[in-house]
Amino acid sequence: MAADTAPWQRVCDSADLVDGSDGVRFDLDRPGPSSAAFVVRHQGTAHGYLNRCAHVPVELDWLEGQFFDGDARYLMCATHGAVYDPASGACMGGPCAGRGLVRLDVCERDGAVWARAPVVAPTAPPR
Numbered sequence: 078m079a080a081d082t083a084p085w086q087r088v089c090d091s092a093d094l095v096d097g098s099d100g101v102r103f104d105l106d107r108p109g110p111s112s113a114a115f116v117v118r119h120q121g122t123a124h125g126y127l128n129r130c131a132h133v134p135v136e137l138d139w140l141e142g143q144f145f146d147g148d149a150r151y152l153m154c155a156t157h158g159a160v161y162d163p164a165s166g167a168c169m170g171g172p173c174a175g176r177g178l179v180r181l182d183v184c185e186r187d188g189a190v191w192a193r194a195p196v197v198a199p200t201a202p203p204r
Contacts, residue, residue, distance in 0.1 A: 083106070083107055083108075083193040083194035084106065084193060085182075085184075085191045085192070085193045086103075086105070086106050086191065086192060086193065087189050087190075087191055088101055088103050088116050088125070088189070088190045088191060088192050089101045089103075089116070089189065089190050090188060090189055090190070091123070091185050091188050091189060091190055092188070093190075094116060094117065094118035094123055094190060095118060096118050096119065096120065096121060096149075097118075097119065097145055097149030098118070098145075098149070099142035099143055099144075100115045100116055100117035100138070100142050100143075100144045100145075101115060101116050101117075101142060101190070102114070102115045102128060102138070102141060102142055103115070103116075103192075105127065105181065105192065105193075105194060106193075106194075107194040112127050112128075112129075113127065113128040113129070113136055114126065114127050114128055114181060114192065115128050115137075115138070115142070115144060116181075116183060116190055116192060117144055117145070117152070117163060119163035119164055120164065122164070123183050123184075123185055123190045124163055124164060124166075124180075124183060125180070125181035125182075125183040125190075125192045126152075126166050126178040126179060126180055126181060127178065127179040127181070129178070129179065130154040130156065130157070130159055130173065130178075131159065131161075131168060131173040131176035131177055131178060132154065132157055132159045132171070132172040132173045132174070132176070133156065133157065133172075135154070135156045136155075137152060137153070137154045137155060138155060139153075139155040145163070146160065151163065151169055152166075152178070154171070154173075157171065157172050158171045158172070159171035159172050159173035160173075161173065161177060161178050165177070165180070166178030166179070166180045179195065180195055181193065181194065181195055182194070182195055
């Protein structure tokens with residue numbers, strides 16, 4: 078199955094995500110082994126990412142579902158303190174050094190949050 082045809086999977090009820098509060102962890106269905114992932118709500122919109130720090134491939138959450146820093150401004154890696162923009166996954170500081178989170182396609186419909194593996198553009202072969 079190609080990444081651009083990955084199926085949508087239901088993650089949770091829309092009401093389960095509260096702005097700046099705990100996220101919902103889930104296993105992302107994708108070709109090969111499943112991947113730990115999560116969704117959070119930030120400024121009214123649901124966002125999803127693989128649960129893997131860009132600095133070192135460890136899961137981000139402090140305790141299960143706790144991805145935001147104390148001010149609910151950034152997503153923060155519990156292991157080394159890398160911080161990420163919740164809306165884009167971009168590194169905002171710490172040891173992630175310009176590398177961002179792997180973003181998922183996320184949508185809300187019929188009172189539920191849905192996610193799928195992102196579309197990955199093929200890279201051109203080297204010349």
